[in-house]
Amino acid sequence: MARIKICGVRDRAAIDAAAAGRADYVGFVFFAKSPRNLSLDEAGGLAGAVPSGIRRIGLFVNADDEAIGAAVRAARLDGVQLHGDEGPDRVAAVKARFDVEVWKAISVATRADLADARRYAGVADRILFDAKTPTGAALPGGMGVRFDWRLLAGDRGGFDPGAAWGLAGGLDASTVGEALATTQAPLVDVSSGVEDAPGVKSPAKIRAFCEAVRAR
Numbered sequence: 001m002a003r004i005k006i007c008g009v010r011d012r013a014a015i016d017a018a019a020a021g022r023a024d025y026v027g028f029v030f031f032a033k034s035p036r037n038l039s040l041d042e043a044g045g046l047a048g049a050v051p052s053g054i055r056r057i058g059l060f061v062n063a064d065d066e067a068i069g070a071a072v073r074a075a076r077l078d079g080v081q082l083h084g085d086e087g088p089d090r091v092a093a094v095k096a097r098f099d100v101e102v103w104k105a106i107s108v109a110t111r112a113d114l115a116d117a118r119r120y121a122g123v124a125d126r127i128l129f130d131a132k133t134p135t136g137a138a139l140p141g142g143m144g145v146r147f148d149w150r151l152l153a154g155d156r157g158g159f160d161p162g163a164a165w166g167l168a169g170g171l172d173a174s175t176v177g178e179a180l181a182t183t184q185a186p187l188v189d190v191s192s193g194v195e196d197a198p199g200v201k202s203p204a205k206i207r208a209f210c211e212a213v214r215a216r
């Protein structure tokens with residue numbers, strides 16, 4: 001069964017719903033422009049509400065070591081998700097500096113974009129294929145945009161078949177079944193698809209999403 005990450009949680013109710021749905025990961029966003037952004041204090045408080053079986057992943061966009069380190073410590077992060085223009089060298093540097101798993105998001109619109117993932121082979125602990133948001137969009141993710149999931153069927157553009165990966169972008173309880181059937185993704189990541197408004201998670205939608213994944 002696919003693992004589940006509920007990204008952009010901002011309150012205890014969302015964490016409780018993720019736990020009830022037996023999600024594997026929750027995501028804390030550290031990006032000031034995001035409606036899901038958390039302060040270090042907020043993230044530290046929420047971290048204590050996350051049950052021990054759920055891993056905490058911090059999301060960053062082109063952040064420096066100081067910002068990543070402060071969040072890793074405050075929220076006792078198990079992993080970091082690099083969602084900006086970080087190249088393989090930067091991913092390797094984050095991995096060397098911090099004792100956490102490191103995910104790299106790859107923005108996908110066309111098959112050509114998949115080639116980017118190959119650059120991170122043996123460097124990132126997980127590749128997250130996410131939809132490319134439109135040019136000039138406010139955020140590089142978390143906007144409910146999906147891409148053609150058929151691009152990930154087969155060899156995923158030559159991406160290492162043994163490497164860990166996940167699917168994000170435009171998923172919700174009504175679409176995740178089709179996404180999983182098409183891609184066989186080992187992990188699905190959702191944010192706006194389990195919200196009532198940007199940054200406002202819906203416990204009912206989180207539970208429905210988890211049930212839809214488990215129904216596969």
Ligand SMILES: O=C(O)c1ccccc1NCC(=O)[C@H](O)[C@H](O)COP(=O)(O)O
Nearest residue numbers: 007034141142143144169170190191192
């Ligand atoms: O969620 C954000 O606000 C965000 C901000 C900046 C970069 C990435 C962001 N989210 C990335 C995620 O992990 C989302 O879960 C992923 O893009 C899927 O989002 P959605 O299509 O809304 O489910």
